[in-house]
Amino acid sequence: MCPREISAASLRVSLAVVALLLWMSAAASELKVLVRLSGGQITQEVLEADSERDIITLEFKQADGALITFLADFKRHVKILRALVLGEPERGQTQYQALCFITVLDHGEIIPSEAMVRLRQKNPHVVRTAEENRGVEQMSMNVPVNLTLSWQLSSHIHNVCRDARDFVYTRKDDIKHWLEKGVEGSIFEELPQKTEGPGLQSCSSTAGPWQPCMCSYTLRLEWYPCMLKYCRGHGSSPYKCGIRSCSKGYRFDFYTPHKQLCMRDEDG
Ligand SMILES: *[C@@H]1O[C@H](CO)[C@@H](O)[C@H](O)[C@H]1NC(C)=O
Numbered sequence: 001m002c003p004r005e006i007s008a009a010s011l012r013v014s015l016a017v018v019a020l021l022l023w024m025s026a027a028a029s030e031l032k033v034l035v036r037l038s039g040g041q042i043t044q045e046v047l048e049a050d051s052e053r054d055i056i057t058l059e060f061k062q063a064d065g066a067l068i069t070f071l072a073d074f075k076r077h078v079k080i081l082r083a084l085v086l087g088e089p090e091r092g093q094t095q096y097q098a099l100c101f102i103t104v105l106d107h108g109e110i111i112p113s114e115a116m117v118r119l120r121q122k123n124p125h126v127v128r129t130a131e132e133n134r135g136v137e138q139m140s141m142n143v144p145v146n147l148t149l150s151w152q153l154s155s156h157i158h159n160v161c162r163d164a165r166d167f168v169y170t171r172k173d174d175i176k177h178w179l180e181k182g183v184e185g186s187i188f189e190e191l192p193q194k195t196e197g198p199g200l201q202s203c204s205s206t207a208g209p210w211q212p213c214m215c216s217y218t219l220r221l222e223w224y225p226c227m228l229k230y231c232r233g234h235g236s237s238p239y240k241c242g243i244r245s246c247s248k249g250y251r252f253d254f255y256t257p258h259k260q261l262c263m264r265d266e267d268g
Contacts, residue, residue, distance in 0.1 A: 027051050029117040033222040034127045039063045042127055044206040045223060055167035056116050056158065058224055068219050071156055072110050078154040079105040081250060082161060083219055085263045094210070097263050099217055100161035100168040101141050101252050102153065104177055111225045111243060119225065119243065128245065130223050136249035141169035142191065144255075153178060169254050191255050200255070203262035212255065215262035220249040 007196035031047040045060040054074040061067050067084040081101045087093030110116075145168045161168045175188055193212055199263055203213035226246035230238035256262045 018049075026117045029119070031119055031121060032124065033121060033223065034125070034128050035060065035119060036065050036129050037218065037222055040122045042252065043222075047116065047119075047224075047229065049113045049119075051114040051117045054113050056110060056113050058221065059261050060222075062219070066219070068221070069160060070221055071160055071225070072105050072113075073154040073156055074105065074113055076154040079103055079109070080154070080157060080160050081130070081219065081252075082164065083217060084163070084215070087263050091139045092260060093263055097261070098161070098163035098165075098167065099252070099254075100157075100164035101139065101250070101254075102145055102150075102157060102161075102168065102170045102174075103139065104174045111228055115228055115240065115243075128223050130245045130247035132226065132244060132246045134226070134246050134248040136218070136220075136251055139171060139253070141171060141252050141254040143170050143172060143175055144168060144189040144191065145170050146187050146189055149184070152183050152187055168256070168259075169252070192257070193255065203259045206259045209260040212257050213259050214253055215256040216251060216253045218249060219249040220247065224248075224249050 028050045029048065033045045035043050035045045035048065037043055041063045043060045043062070045058060047058050048057065049056045056072045056074075057249075058070040059068065069080075069082040071082075073079070079102070079104075083099045084179045085097045085099060087095055087097055089095065143159070144166070145153070145161075147158055147161060147168055148166065150161070150168070157168070170188070176220040179185060200212065200214050203215045206213040223245050224247075225243035226248075227244040228240050229242040229244055230236050233243035
């Protein structure tokens with residue numbers, strides 16, 4: 001593409017969309033975007049991408065103070081969602097708790113890292129809201145992952161999840177996928193109790209603070225680039241000219257050995 005075409009394309013898009021994201025070339029990047037949360041508050045989201053390591057990370061603080069980190073490892077098709085949840089010391093909880101949820105990264109969940117490193121925003125003061133709402137996905141996180149062996153799934157898990165220790169979970173279905181890919185079964189641990197069927201109560205309906213129960217935690221990625229947009233020049237083939245933004249919620253249900261450790265259970 002010649003320089004004149006690029007500037008013409010940029011101009012066309014900037015006229016069409018005020019909150020424009022431009023394309024530049026780089027191997028690694030950091031983008032700070034203002035995002036409106038569902039309660040109306042504004043947060044700053046930091047999006048980092050590295051096309052050589054083939055990862056994207058996204059981090060922001062929720063209105064309740066929880067720090068949310070999302071990491072997409074495209075090389076290993078793994079995604080990590082971590083929440084640093086603030087506790088309520090007046091209820092006998094610790095100051096914060098780290099939760100780490102690891103699942104398979106599906107194709108098309110988020111734009112590729114090589115596209116992400118080229119994103120720049122024209123107007124950093126624009127507060128963004130997603131164009132598409134992808135609802136809430138409910139996930140039963142019923143298998144603990146051994147952090148020491150987690151490099152077999154992705155070398156990033158140990159770093160991102162190290163504070164979560166006993167709360168690093170994945171799903172049964174994902175395990176099947178990974179075992180087929182040759183990951184050793186020893187990385188997945190057994191829970192002391194059956195977590196499916198009528199076995200275990202939710203923490204919100206459990207009375208005793210030292211009872212084991214099923215905790216749930218919901219978070220929402222309010223804004224992330226989920227698709228590439230293509231524009232058409234004069235008779236030329238379509239070219240990438242921007243992104244489509246999405247918002248997606250995740251509800252994680254996971255085992256907790258004591259109700260006391262279940263922070264911010266939205267049912268409670
Ligand atoms: C995790 O794996 C390591 C290395 O095999 C082992 O020593 C450790 O006991 C395991 N941790 C748990 C909680 O099973």
